[in-house]
Amino acid sequence: MDAANSNHEALDAAARVPSAEDLDTLSRQLNRPVRDVVEIGARCVCGNPLVATTAPRLSSGIPFPTTYYLTHPVITSAVSRLEAAGLMNQMNEELGHDESLAKAYEQAHLEYLAVRDAIGERSGTGAVPEISGVSAGGMPTRVKCLHVLVGHSLAAGPGINPLGDRALEDINQWWTKDKCYCAGAWDIEGPAPSQDRSRHVKTQAVDPAIKQAERAAARAAREVAARAETDTEK
Numbered sequence: 139m140d141a142a143n144s145n146h147e148a149l150d151a152a153a154r155v156p157s158a159e160d161l162d163t164l165s166r167q168l169n170r171p172v173r174d175v176v177e178i179g180a181r182c183v184c185g186n187p188l189v190a191t192t193a194p195r196l197s198s199g200i201p202f203p204t205t206y207y208l209t210h211p212v213i214t215s216a217v218s219r220l221e222a223a224g225l226m227n228q229m230n231e232e233l234g235h236d237e238s239l240a241k242a243y244e245q246a247h248l249e250y251l252a253v254r255d256a257i258g259e260r261s262g263t264g265a266v267p268e269i270s271g272v273s274a275g276g277m278p279t280r281v282k283c284l285h286v287l288v289g290h291s292l293a294a295g296p297g298i299n300p301l302g303d304r305a306l307e308d309i310n311q312w313w314t315k316d317k318c319y320c321a322g323a324w325d326i327e328g329p330a331p332s333q334d335r336s337r338h339v340k341t342q343a344v345d346p347a348i349k350q351a352e353r354a355a356a357r358a359a360r361e362v363a364a365r366a367e368t369d370t371e372k
């Protein structure tokens with residue numbers, strides 16, 4: 139498979155376009171206003187968003203490695219249960235001795251990078267060299283955030299991220315893709331959250347891998363800027 143030329147995306151171009159209603163639903167699902175969402179990565183059978191797609195560079199200019207963000211509360215809490223039960227440790231151990239799994243997981247990492255580049259192109263972000271080769275969730279060799287892997291599996295469709303696919307199978311007592319679990323899953327009364335409370339909401343954004351990647355990207359950006367300054371002074 140040539141990762142560079144075959145982007146796997148579950149939704150077609152028209153279905154990926156976020157409507158005003160989608161953005162409202164995302165804010166309600168996350169209980170905070172959403173920012174920099176450029177597409178919808180996956181949808182419920184009823185049409186509601188399951189995964190928000192963020193461009194590889196935020197409107198503030200900050201490079202952003204985590205493209206797919208799981209937003210549906212029923213899925214996020216089910217995946218949190220798997221994390222709490224120690225599934226990530228089990229997967230990391232398996233990656234250490236199952237060579238074919240490790241290979242498939244590395245391929246998922248390459249797919250992630252390729253589709254992120256394509257999303258960067260489509261959204262006008264263009265190339266983001268600061269995060270080149272940096273994906274998310276612990277890929278390509280570790281599992282550090284199952285939410286990231288499940289978001290990838292939902293957005294890519296089955297057969298791309300082996301560990302995200304497995305986590306989706308493991309939550310099938312709480313969520314399956316053939317049924318709508320939206321009723322009562324978030325508050326639909328009153329206005330959507332408009333005040334930014336994101337700093338106080340614990341979500342997969344606090345994944346240490348993401349934080350680390352953001353710090354590395356910021357460091358790289360500072361170095362590039364410093365180098366450019368030195369060059370112009372010459």
Ligand SMILES: [Zn+2]
Nearest residue numbers: 182184318320
């Ligand atoms: Zn639904």
